[in-house]
Amino acid sequence: MKKQKTTIHEIAKALNTTASTVSRALNNNPRISEETRKKVFDMAEKLGYEPNTMAASLRRGHSKIIGIVVPYADRIFFSSVIRGIEEEVKKSGYNVIICQSYEKIENEIDDVNALMSAQVAGIMISISKETTRYDHLKKVMNKNKPLILFDRTTEAVNTSSVAIDDYQGAYTAVTHLIENGYKKIAFLSGNKKVSVFRERFRGYSAALNDQNFPLIEEYIIEAPSEVEHGKLIIEQLMKLPNPPDALFSSSDFSALGVIKWLTQNNYKVPEDVGVVGFGNDPFTQYLDPTMTSVDQKSKEMGKTVAQVFLEQIEGRTSIHRKVLLSPQLMVRESSFKLSVKKMVS
Amino acid sequence: MKKQKTTIHEIAKALNTTASTVSRALNNNPRISEETRKKVFDMAEKLGYEPNTMAASLRRGHSKIIGIVVPYADRIFFSSVIRGIEEEVKKSGYNVIICQSYEKIENEIDDVNALMSAQVAGIMISISKETTRYDHLKKVMNKNKPLILFDRTTEAVNTSSVAIDDYQGAYTAVTHLIENGYKKIAFLSGNKKVSVFRERFRGYSAALNDQNFPLIEEYIIEAPSEVEHGKLIIEQLMKLPNPPDALFSSSDFSALGVIKWLTQNNYKVPEDVGVVGFGNDPFTQYLDPTMTSVDQKSKEMGKTVAQVFLEQIEGRTSIHRKVLLSPQLMVRESSFKLSVKKMVS
DNA sequence: GAATAATGCGCAATCGTTTACATATTTTAA
DNA sequence: TTAAAATATGTAAACGATTGCGCATTATTC
Numbered sequence: 001m002k003k004q005k006t007t008i009h010e011i012a013k014a015l016n017t018t019a020s021t022v023s024r025a026l027n028n029n030p031r032i033s034e035e036t037r038k039k040v041f042d043m044a045e046k047l048g049y050e051p052n053t054m055a056a057s058l059r060r061g062h063s064k065i066i067g068i069v070v071p072y073a074d075r076i077f078f079s080s081v082i083r084g085i086e087e088e089v090k091k092s093g094y095n096v097i098i099c100q101s102y103e104k105i106e107n108e109i110d111d112v113n114a115l116m117s118a119q120v121a122g123i124m125i126s127i128s129k130e131t132t133r134y135d136h137l138k139k140v141m142n143k144n145k146p147l148i149l150f151d152r153t154t155e156a157v158n159t160s161s162v163a164i165d166d167y168q169g170a171y172t173a174v175t176h177l178i179e180n181g182y183k184k185i186a187f188l189s190g191n192k193k194v195s196v197f198r199e200r201f202r203g204y205s206a207a208l209n210d211q212n213f214p215l216i217e218e219y220i221i222e223a224p225s226e227v228e229h230g231k232l233i234i235e236q237l238m239k240l241p242n243p244p245d246a247l248f249s250s251s252d253f254s255a256l257g258v259i260k261w262l263t264q265n266n267y268k269v270p271e272d273v274g275v276v277g278f279g280n281d282p283f284t285q286y287l288d289p290t291m292t293s294v295d296q297k298s299k300e301m302g303k304t305v306a307q308v309f310l311e312q313i314e315g316r317t318s319i320h321r322k323v324l325l326s327p328q329l330m331v332r333e334s335s336f337k338l339s340v341k342k343m344v345s
Numbered sequence: 346m347k348k349q350k351t352t353i354h355e356i357a358k359a360l361n362t363t364a365s366t367v368s369r370a371l372n373n374n375p376r377i378s379e380e381t382r383k384k385v386f387d388m389a390e391k392l393g394y395e396p397n398t399m400a401a402s403l404r405r406g407h408s409k410i411i412g413i414v415v416p417y418a419d420r421i422f423f424s425s426v427i428r429g430i431e432e433e434v435k436k437s438g439y440n441v442i443i444c445q446s447y448e449k450i451e452n453e454i455d456d457v458n459a460l461m462s463a464q465v466a467g468i469m470i471s472i473s474k475e476t477t478r479y480d481h482l483k484k485v486m487n488k489n490k491p492l493i494l495f496d497r498t499t500e501a502v503n504t505s506s507v508a509i510d511d512y513q514g515a516y517t518a519v520t521h522l523i524e525n526g527y528k529k530i531a532f533l534s535g536n537k538k539v540s541v542f543r544e545r546f547r548g549y550s551a552a553l554n555d556q557n558f559p560l561i562e563e564y565i566i567e568a569p570s571e572v573e574h575g576k577l578i579i580e581q582l583m584k585l586p587n588p589p590d591a592l593f594s595s596s597d598f599s600a601l602g603v604i605k606w607l608t609q610n611n612y613k614v615p616e617d618v619g620v621v622g623f624g625n626d627p628f629t630q631y632l633d634p635t636m637t638s639v640d641q642k643s644k645e646m647g648k649t650v651a652q653v654f655l656e657q658i659e660g661r662t663s664i665h666r667k668v669l670l671s672p673q674l675m676v677r678e679s680s681f682k683l684s685v686k687k688m689v690s
Numbered sequence: 691g692a693a694t695a696a697t698g699c700g701c702a703a704t705c706g707t708t709t710a711c712a713t714a715t716t717t718t719a720a
Numbered sequence: 721t722t723a724a725a726a727t728a729t730g731t732a733a734a735c736g737a738t739t740g741c742g743c744a745t746t747a748t749t750c
Contacts (some may be wrong), residue, residue, distance in 0.1 A: 005706095005707055007707085008706070008707070009706080009707095017729075017730085018348070018729075018730055018731080019706085019707080019708090019730095019735090020707095020708080020709075020729075020730065020731080020732095021728085021730075023706095023707065023708060023709085024708090024709090024728095024729085030727095031727070031728065031729085032727095032729080033727080033728060033729090036728080036729085047524065049622070050458065050462055051462050051706090051707085052403070052462065052464060052465045052705085052706050052707070053459075053463050054402055054403050054705090054707090055409065055705070055706035055707040055708090056401050056706075056707050056708070056735070057399055057707090057735095058399045058400050058403055058705090058706085058707075058735050059706080059709085059734075059735050060707085060708070060709095060735080061735070063399065065463070073424055073428045073431060074421065074424040074428040075645075076424075079419040079420075079421075079424035079427075080419040082418050082419070083419040083445065085705080086418060086443060086444070086445055090444075090445075095443075095444065095459060095460075095463065096440050096442065097410065097440050097441065097442040098427065098431060098440075098442070098443050098444070099435075099440065100428065100431055113395065113438060114398075115440075117395055117396050117397065117554055118397055118399065118410070118440065119397060119398070119399045126692085143350075209452065250533050257630055260631075262551075263633075264479075275707045282628065283627065283628035286605075286631070286632060286634070287631060288608075288632075288633045336459065340516075350736095352735095352736055353736070353737065354736080362699075362700085363699075363700055364699080364700095364736085364737080364738090365699075365700065365702095365738080365739075366699055366700075367747085368737065368738060369699085369738090369740085372738085375697095376696095376697065376698060376699080377697095377698070377699080378697080378699090381699085382700080396736090396737080398737090398739065399707090399736080400735070400736035400737035400738090401736080401737050401738070402705090402737090403704095403705050403706070403707090403736085403737075404704070404737050404738045405705080405737085405738070407704070493706095497738085519741095586705060650742080671723090
């Protein structure tokens with residue numbers, strides 16, 4: 001069992017030719033005869049040759065590795081996007097390297113720098129909540145590497161992006177509530193510094209407006225996307241002199257808190273209060289009542305991000321694309337005021 | 346705005362010295378004077394120098410990138426382990442590249458090869474269900490790269506591994522059911538070709554045995570870890586002349602199916618049938634009743650995998666470690682026969 | 691004050707590929 | 721038949737860092 005790693009030079013020597021020929025043969029360069037190509041492949045096989053992609057990348061100036069930066073890799077939405085990306089780019093021989101910003105801009109900057117140092121072919125990023133400076137992203141573009149923003153995008157840097165139409169998602173959700181007979185719809189928003197939450201708020205407002213419903217100040221609350229906060233908020237809302245009869249949350253987790261609090265306090269969901277979440281986290285379909293939620297098309301988003309990247313890198317085009325995916329309202333039990341009581345799931 | 350990328354040579358030229366000095370200064374080599382070091386750093390900063398880690402890696406023979414192979418990156422358990430790994434190795438300047446096998450051995454082999462070609466510093470893998478040949482893994486070891494198996498391990502390749510004590514997890518779960526007064530405990534197993542499921546079965550058997558409970562053949566069923574299969578299985582079990590009064594599932598998803606079917610068919614959980622799952626998926630705590638489940642310590646596992654790797658790579662030791670983490674039974678409502686009815690979550 | 695050690699830095703080879711350019715051979719065209 | 725074109729391969733210089741070795745210069749020791 002040899003420890004000696006075999007390079008194209010060994011192959012060349014064994015075949016009494018040169019490294020350049022071997023390299024060309026291996027890369028299916030048309031200027032190599034079918035005969036030598038075969039010989040090279042056979043010998044490579046025989047010697048257990050394994051290419052050193054780093055050497056190749058160094059020479060070429062770019063690797064076949066893509067950098068992905070997300071706030072947290074274990075959040076189902078992000079891990080699902082990552083899966084989508086990996087699945088798609090793998091077909092073209094790319095690998096993905098994952099970095100987590102933990103919602104901190106310093107980490108994000110470090111990550112981007114590390115990725116650039118690693119000579120990645122491009123970077124796909126969902127920016128942190130803290131990100132308000134963009135030099136690190138602009139630097140990527142200045143080096144002519146594809147930079148693709150997804151989900152958490154920004155107008156501050158002029159590049160390709162893929163996101164769902166958060167506005168439309170919210171609009172549809174709220175309209176759905178109205179169509180189901182709810183009249184007083186509260187809105188639980190995430191941090192409005194983040195683009196997606198701003199958009200969801202716009203959608204909420206527009207839907208109410210289009211149906212001639214008033215926008216009630218007290219019904220609009222901003223809070224972290226967590227179960228506990230959902231509970232606190234709904235408690236607060238139900239104490240109002242004129243409490244809402246439905247709530248649209250821009251997060252599944254706070255919506256879950258809302259439902260929990262309501263059922264624990266003898267309100268019926270969806271009869272007394274209708275609830276719609278956002279994210280379509282898997283748990284929504286396991287609840288009782290099952291929760292209506294806006295699906296974010298995470299895997300499709302990953303796939304699209306990958307495609308935009310490939311288009312850019314292979315077509316060597318520098319036109320930027322702004323893709324907006326259509327979210328899908330997953331209607332379940334929590335929003336059926338007029339419900340034909342619980343169909344079997 | 347220069348397009349020209351700056352290398353250590355430019356820095357050297359600007360400082361009227363050589364690349365070797367710059368390199369050493371940048372790497373904090375002790376044989377460089379404090380004075381030059383400072384000058385180099387300043388100039389590097391001024392010229393906007395960014396190291397090319399690939400060139401360094403090529404020269405050194407290994408990169409600061411770690412390869413991770415998992416069946417699916419968007420399964421909460423795996424994404425959580427990945428997060429743990431990334432979080433830990435980042436401190437030592439490593440990055441992680443993620444590959445998915447989709448439970449196919451061909452993909453796994455391709456992934457491992459790609460990672461080796463990319464000159465990763467080591468590989469961490471949770472093998473696919475199909476994996477019964479191990480040449481690709483042995484090759485990694487033959488090249489003296491750290492190979493660490495996690496969760497889905499195998500005895501067939503002699504290397505470090507990190508897993509939870511599935512045996513103990515199951516043992517604890519079943520004992521817990523017995524202590525809570527359940528007498529007839531069924532077991533829903535995942536694919537027994539996979540090591541973790543075999544271990545969980547061993548734990549189940551041992552617990553019964555130690556409490557002098559008989560092992561009833563009909564109570565032991567193997568099925569895919571999916572909600573639907575849980576439903577099918579429990580239906581089948583409850584039709585038995587002597588149906589079980591509790592079920593321990595080696596998967597949260599099938600356990601969920603079990604609970605769903607039971608409540609839909611007017612059985613009470615936990616009064617009529619107690620249920621314990623495995624995995625402690627986040628959804629378990631959102632259910633009604635909340636589900637008792639064995640926590641797999643995913644993030645801790647990631648952290649440990651990372652530590653074993655670092656120890657191996659930095660200590661340059663080749664002694665292998667087999668770490669078994671202790672799982673933790675998360676006791677919730679679904680297993681309290683004698684339940685002090687539903688405490689507030 | 692001579693011998694030895696420590697310090698600071700330069701030279702040049704090297705990691706394993708790719709690729710512009712040159713060369714040799716064969717094919718095609720006129 | 722011969723110049724031009726096409727094909728197949730070789731030569732050697734990159735890519736951007738690291739590092740063993742060697743040579744000054746300065747510091748230490750006795």
